[in-house]
Structures are given as C-alpha cells and as structure tokens.
Amino acid sequence: MAELEPVADKAVSYFYALLFLHHPDLRELFPPAMDVQRDRLFKALLTAARHADDAGRLTSYLSALGRAHRKYGTMAGHYPAVGEALIGALARHAPLTWGEATQAAWVRVYTVISQIMIDAAAEDERTSPPWWSAEIVGHELCGPDAAVVTLRPDQPYPFLAGQYAGVETPWWPRVWRHYSFSSAPRPDGLLSFHVKAVPAGWVSGALVHRARPGAVLRLGPPTGSMIVDHSTDNGLLCLGGGTGIAPIKALVEDVAAHGVPRPVEVFYGARRHGEFHVMDALRGLEREHPWLSVRPLVSDGPDRALRGQLSTVVRAYGPWKDCDAYLSGPPEMIRSGVDTLVGVGIPSHRIRHDSLHELLAVT
Numbered sequence: 001m002a003e004l005e006p007v008a009d010k011a012v013s014y015f016y017a018l019l020f021l022h023h024p025d026l027r028e029l030f031p032p033a034m035d036v037q038r039d040r041l042f043k044a045l046l047t048a049a050r051h052a053d054d055a056g057r058l059t060s061y062l063s064a065l066g067r068a069h070r071k072y073g074t075m076a077g078h079y080p081a082v083g084e085a086l087i088g089a090l091a092r093h094a095p096l097t098w099g100e101a102t103q104a105a106w107v108r109v110y111t112v113i114s115q116i117m118i119d120a121a122a123e124d125e126r127t128s129p130p131w132w133s134a135e136i137v138g139h140e141l142c143g144p145d146a147a148v149v150t151l152r153p154d155q156p157y158p159f160l161a162g163q164y165a166g167v168e169t170p171w172w173p174r175v176w177r178h179y180s181f182s183s184a185p186r187p188d189g190l191l192s193f194h195v196k197a198v199p200a201g202w203v204s205g206a207l208v209h210r211a212r213p214g215a216v217l218r219l220g221p222p223t224g225s226m227i228v229d230h231s232t233d234n235g236l237l238c239l240g241g242g243t244g245i246a247p248i249k250a251l252v253e254d255v256a257a258h259g260v261p262r263p264v265e266v267f268y269g270a271r272r273h274g275e276f277h278v279m280d281a282l283r284g285l286e287r288e289h290p291w292l293s294v295r296p297l298v299s300d301g302p303d304r305a306l307r308g309q310l311s312t313v314v315r316a317y318g319p320w321k322d323c324d325a326y327l328s329g330p331p332e333m334i335r336s337g338v339d340t341l342v343g344v345g346i347p348s349h350r351i352r353h354d355s356l357h358e359l360l361a362v363t
C-alpha cells in the first residue's frame with residue numbers, strides 16, 4: 001500500500017480501464033463520472049488493509065460494504081472480474097514489491113474480502129430489499145441553498161436515530177450520496193434529510209433546487225454507528241456543525257422518546273445567525289425537556305450569540321469526561337473536535353462520529 005499510495009490515482013484509473021475493457025457489461029453499474037467512485041475504491045482498500053489484523057473490525061466493515069453494494073446491482077458473479085482487474089492494476093503500479101508471494105497474498109486477501117461481502121449481501125437479501133423507493137412528500141427551503149426533504153418510503157424502513165443512508169435521485173442515475181436522517185424514527189414512517197447544496201454537488205444541488213413533492217428517490221440501507229447507547233445513563237455532549245446538526249437533532253429526539261432523562265448538551269455551530277436552520281425545533285425540544293440545553297455558536301462575523309469554532313468553545317465548559325460524545329459536521333470540525341474531546345478526558349471509545357471517508361463523499 002505504501003508503494004501504491006503516491007500513484008493511487010493512476011492505479012485506480014488503470015484498474016477501471018482493465019475492468020471495463022474485459023467486462024464492458026459492468027460499466028452500466030457505475031456512475032457516468034467516475035471521480036468520487038475512484039476515490040472510494042482506494043479508500044475502501046486502504047481501510048481493509050489497515051484493519052487486516054483486526055478480524056472483528058474488518059468483518060463488520062466489509063459486511064456493511066457488501067450489504068451496501070446490493071443497491072448498485074452488484075452480484076456474487078461480479079467479484080472475480082473485479083479481483084482480476086485489481087491484481088492487474090496492483091502488479092503494474094507496485095513493481096518494486098510485486099512478486100509471486102505478494103500476488104499470492106493479494107489473491108488470498110481478495111478472496112477473503114469478497115467472500116465476506118458476498119456472504120453479508122446474501123444474508124441481507126433474506127430480510128431487506130436492495131434499496132427502498134421513497135416519494136418526496138415535503139420540500140421546504142431554508143435559506144437560498146438548503147432544504148429539508150421529507151420522504152415516504154414504499155415499505156417500512158427500519159433505522160436508528162443518528163444513522164445515514166445512500167440516496168440516488170432520478171436526475172443523476174447511479175450517483176449515490178450519503179445523508180443523515182434529521183429525525184428519529186416517526187410513528188407515521190416518514191423520513192427527512194437536511195440538505196445543503198454544495199458547489200459542484202450534483203446530488204445536493206438537485207435535492208435542494210430541482211426536487212419537488214411527487215419525485216421518487218432511491219434509498220440504500222441505513223448505515224452508521226453514531227447511535228445512542230441506551231445501556232447507560234451517561235450525559236450526552238453533542239457537537240453539530242452546519243447541516244451536521246441533523247443527526248444530532250435525531251439523537252435528542254431518540255433520548256426524549258426513550259423516556260429516561262439524562263443530561264444532553266448540544267453545541268450548534270453555524271457560520272452566520274441566519275443559518276441555524278433547525279434552531280426552532282431544538283428550542284421546542286428544550287422547552288419540553290429540562291435535561292436538554294442547546295447553545296448556538298456563530299463562527300464567522302459579528303454576532304451576539306456565542307462566537308468561535310465549536311471545539312474551542314466546548315473546552316470552556318464542562319467537565320465532560322463522564323459524557324458520551326457525538327460529533328457531526330464538516331470533516332475538519334470532527335477531526336479537531338475529537339482532539340479536543342480526548343484532550344478534556346473523554347475516552348475515545350465514547351466519542352462517536354461517522355466515517356470521515358464517507359463524509360468526504362457527501363456532495
């Protein structure tokens with residue numbers, strides 16, 4: 001991997017060239033533009049390699065990946081073709097380390113990787129569809145570039161507050177992006193996402209500016225482990241930046257629904273005062289539940305609310321060391337937030353956030 005990393009782009013391009021040359025029928029499973037896809041493949045390989053000696057984590061990572069691939073139309077029979085192209089690309093782009101033994105090791109590793117993914121997909125097939133169709137039943141603009149999109153899935157969609165899902169729109173077929181649910185599961189079965197249109201973001205732009213009630217999206221299975229641990233009554237420290245507040249609001253609703261009061265402190269960062277899109281909902285929850293406290297933080301420009309970057313401000317409060325911590329927002333906020341929280345004494349196994357690799361592909 002060390003030899004490949006500096007030439008990852010070339011190796012991944014070569015991998016797809018080999019794959020589509022020998023199996024042109026597989027091209028239609030992939031999006032028209034391959035930029036994000038290319039990045040994802042290498043990140044997935046890196047993650048698998050990093051956990052190679054930790055069978056538990058490797059299996060749970062690859063099983064989730066195998067289940068998630070069902071929505072792309074991936075079949076067990078596709079894996080050998082991918083394996084051949086992968087070995088071909090590695091052999092060409094890691095000439096210094098490549099040899100008979102390395103090749104044998106990679107064949108062995110790829111066989112294990114693909115078998116775990118195939119088995120998880122087969123197991124999942126017994127209980128879940130590969131994707132859910134979901135009709136847009138509500139579309140509310142909040143500001144010039146953000147919207148709350150409410151969906152009615154065509155069949156029950158079991159998920160937990162704090163999770164996210166892949167979303168495909170009719171406007172960009174085969175382009176999937178991840179969004180966190182902005183509410184805990186509701187009795188009426190509706191789901192909602194809080195989406196911000198980011199520059200050059202195909203899916204987010206379409207969801208904010210083109211989507212209207214009546215349009216039908218596809219949803220992948222619920223994913224993510226940023227969920228409330230109901231086995232303890234530890235307090236919760238939640239940091240939400242921008243639209244990253246969506247799953248935090250869902251977590252608060254989950255604590256409220258569970259009915260066991262425990263302190264929940266939410267720090268909600270936005271660049272400007274007008275960008276606190278879910279503040280009304282959080283203030284409503286705060287009025288109902290004395291265990292909840294929400295602090296807005298404006299990071300840019302003059303304002304009367306608390307100012308500054310989330311992680312810096314959090315340090316000024318506390319103590320937090322006995323809390324379970326949840327972070328959701330821009331990857332940089334998560335990185336610096338984790339450092340801060342570890343610094344104030346919260347053990348890292350009690351700090352939860354979504355995978356930064358997945359977040360970086362949220363456009």
Ligand SMILES: NC(=O)C1=CN([C@@H]2O[C@H](COP(=O)(O)OP(=O)(O)OC[C@H]3O[C@@H](n4cnc5c(N)ncnc54)[C@H](O)[C@@H]3O)[C@@H](O)[C@H]2O)C=CC1
Nearest residue numbers: 180241242243244269270271299309328329330332333362
């Ligand atoms: N599950 C998750 O973790 C979710 C993450 N997101 C991510 O959240 C981001 C939301 O984008 P916007 O609304 O445009 O947010 P933004 O870029 O406007 O930032 C919102 C706030 O986050 C904090 N922040 C930003 N950069 C920071 C840094 N370097 N260090 C410390 N704090 C920082 C500041 O308080 C800022 O006001 C996207 O990157 C999206 O991918 C969105 C939804 C769910």
